[in-house]
Amino acid sequence: MTENLSNDPIYNTNWCDVPKEIKLKCIKTMEFKERLSLRCTAKTERSLVDSQKIKIFCGRFYMSHFQLNFLPIESMFRSFKNSDEAVEFTNYILKIGVFRFIDFHYHDLEAMNFTEQISAECISFHSSENKTVVDVLQKLKAGVKSIMINAKEGINDYAFDEILAISHMWINEDSEIGTIFQLSRTYQGPRPSEFQRIFLEHFTDHIVSNTGKRIRIRTNNPDHHILLERGLDYNFDDDDEREVCCDQFFRLIVISAEMKESEYDDKCMKWICVIDSENYSDYDDDPDAYVNEYLENIENDDQVENGELNPNVEDDDDW
Amino acid sequence: MSSTEQGTSSAAPAEPTTAPESAAAPEVPESFYYVHGKDKVVHKVSAGALQHSALIHGMISNLGYTEEQAKANPFPFENIDGDILQMVVDWCNQHKGKPTPPEDTNLPKQKEKLFDLVLAVNYLEIKELLTYCCKQVAMMVKGKSPEEIREIWMIPTDAEDEAAEKEAKKRAGKEAAGETAAAAGDAK
Numbered sequence: 432m433t434e435n436l437s438n439d440p441i442y443n444t445n446w447c448d449v450p451k452e453i454k455l456k457c458i459k460t461m462e463f464k465e466r467l468s469l470r471c472t473a474k475t476e477r478s479l480v481d482s483q484k485i486k487i488f489c490g491r492f493y494m495s496h497f498q499l500n501f502l503p504i505e506s507m508f509r510s511f512k513n514s515d516e517a518v519e520f521t522n523y524i525l526k527i528g529v530f531r532f533i534d535f536h537y538h539d540l541e542a543m544n545f546t547e548q549i550s551a552e553c554i555s556f557h558s559s560e561n562k563t564v565v566d567v568l569q570k571l572k573a574g575v576k577s578i579m580i581n582a583k584e585g586i587n588d589y590a591f592d593e594i595l596a597i598s599h600m601w602i603n604e605d606s607e608i609g610t611i612f613q614l615s616r617t618y619q620g621p622r623p624s625e626f627q628r629i630f631l632e633h634f635t636d637h638i639v640s641n642t643g644k645r646i647r648i649r650t651n652n653p654d655h656h657i658l659l660e661r662g663l664d665y666n667f668d669d670d671d672e673r674e675v676c677c678d679q680f681f682r683l684i685v686i687s688a689e690m691k692e693s694e695y696d697d698k699c700m701k702w703i704c705v706i707d708s709e710n711y712s713d714y715d716d717d718p719d720a721y722v723n724e725y726l727e728n729i730e731n732d733d734q735v736e737n738g739e740l741n742p743n744v745e746d747d748d749d750w
Numbered sequence: 751m752s753s754t755e756q757g758t759s760s761a762a763p764a765e766p767t768t769a770p771e772s773a774a775a776p777e778v779p780e781s782f783y784y785v786h787g788k789d790k791v792v793h794k795v796s797a798g799a800l801q802h803s804a805l806i807h808g809m810i811s812n813l814g815y816t817e818e819q820a821k822a823n824p825f826p827f828e829n830i831d832g833d834i835l836q837m838v839v840d841w842c843n844q845h846k847g848k849p850t851p852p853e854d855t856n857l858p859k860q861k862e863k864l865f866d867l868v869l870a871v872n873y874l875e876i877k878e879l880l881t882y883c884c885k886q887v888a889m890m891v892k893g894k895s896p897e898e899i900r901e902i903w904m905i906p907t908d909a910e911d912e913a914a915e916k917e918a919k920k921r922a923g924k925e926a927a928g929e930t931a932a933a934a935g936d937a938k
Contacts, residue, residue: 444865446887446903453872453884460881460888471896472905 451479458483462505481527484550489532492521494543499524522547525570537563545570555579579706580614595633598657601685602637602650612683615662615706626681630659645695649688656688662699680706782817783810784824785839789832792824799842804875830870834863838870841879850878864890 446454458466458480470480489500494517496510511517521543530551537543537559543566550572556564556579564580597612616626630646631638637648639656646659662680680703704711783800786792800806806825815823827835868883891899899905906914 444863444869446865446905449865449868450872453868453880456880457884457887460885462892465888465891465894465899468894468896468899469891472900472903472907473911474908475911476905 454479455483463487463499463501463507464505481523483527484529485527487524487528487530487533489534490524490528490530491534491536492524492543493536494538497521497524499528518544521545525549535559535563535567548572551575553577553579555581557581595630598630598634598648598659598683601657601683605650605652605655606685608655608685608687610685611702613681613702613706615678615680615703626679627661640692642692647686650685654688656686656690658682658684658686658695660684660695660699662703678707678710781815781820783815783820785835786824786826787830787832787835788828791832791836793835793839795839795842796846799839799846802842802845802876802878803838804877806874827870827874829873831866834866834870837863837867838874838876838879842876845878 449457458469461469463485466480466483466485470477486501487499488502491498494511494514496508497520499507501507509520511520522545525545526547528550530549532553532555533549533551534555534557535543536557543563545566547570549567549570552574553576554567554571556567558581568578600606601610627646631641634646634648637650639647639649641647644661644664648657648659650657660682662682663678665677680699682699682702700711781797782794783797783806784792784794785806797810800810809825813820830838864883864886868880868887871880871883890902894902900907
């Protein structure tokens, strides 16, 4: 039984004689910088390195540079020499990276030709053009937990029609209870009343209830509803100019059809501060929790100033 | 077979320890097997230590050798250098029946020894030790540039690869032509 063992080859002793599967095992334990160096040594090594995924805690991509953070401590920053290198390198990282967080910061006139599928849990866009957003979303693999689109810094071409299509998508795909989509509008965006009008038009045949602050629609699944919630309450007294100036926050959430109105979560600050942590904070843990209480009852927009809110208010059901 | 038998290290005593009197069931005596490498030096290793090697464990599990039979039939690993097999045996003895630590500082730092160890461990299918070895291999190039890695690991450049490939093709062509000419000569 043991005799044929002696016919096995005598091993040599350098990297080039190591079997491919062992090389891959070694590469798996390498940090990103070493992988980059190894892939520059020869074509064969490059193809091996490129076949290996690597977990990246956070990646930030710009047209001029990128920054990667790995757990527990490794981080990497690199500038691109030109746009060709930016495209090639970014696509390489997107190909091998399995991201927890990934941020895209592409501004006007910058275009990234995404060729690789993107694996990430949480994606953020910062002032990216609509094209970038759509390109990335089309490349996303399954497993995404959150997508944040920040259009605050000047880019302003997101169409509400497209965003409302999320509701259609959830209806078509029968999304799970708890699935959330949140958005905010600034003074540059369409006014909240216009948003409500578009939403109602889209779902005329699906409306279950409309309280002004919340619109509830049915889905194709009799057990699931979708709730559109407005965050902040203002009383504009038909003052169009003031409505235009104010920030507003909206949330779409898939809920159980059994959910009663008394069970709605009124603590809107919890989700507003996720979108705009600079101007709003989550005071939910504070036993006084006055911000949220008062926020729901603002009489006029003068009461929102530097995030401080006036408590003397009444409920407003108008959008 | 003329060979030098080497006993197990102190980490794995050859003689089974006696069970305390209070123990209900008597301990089963530990069985031992024998392995040798290219240098023919035979190593006596306990079955418990050999469990780390999926290859050897698979080989011995159904043999049912007596001590004498095992001694008379050492497993020959002639593709493994003696000193490398010694390292493997030592590691198996040290980690017999113990949870494997996250890092192993006793692995060789020398490139040649490490690659030999990697290949031997891969052949013997010792999963944990292979993981350690691969980490050690990766550490060899930590912080190194592509040029430095190429030098440390003797990786040929693409140009060198292509030249070697051309040379090999040329040689193969010549050999094929020689064989054809010889066959034609035989036919005449």
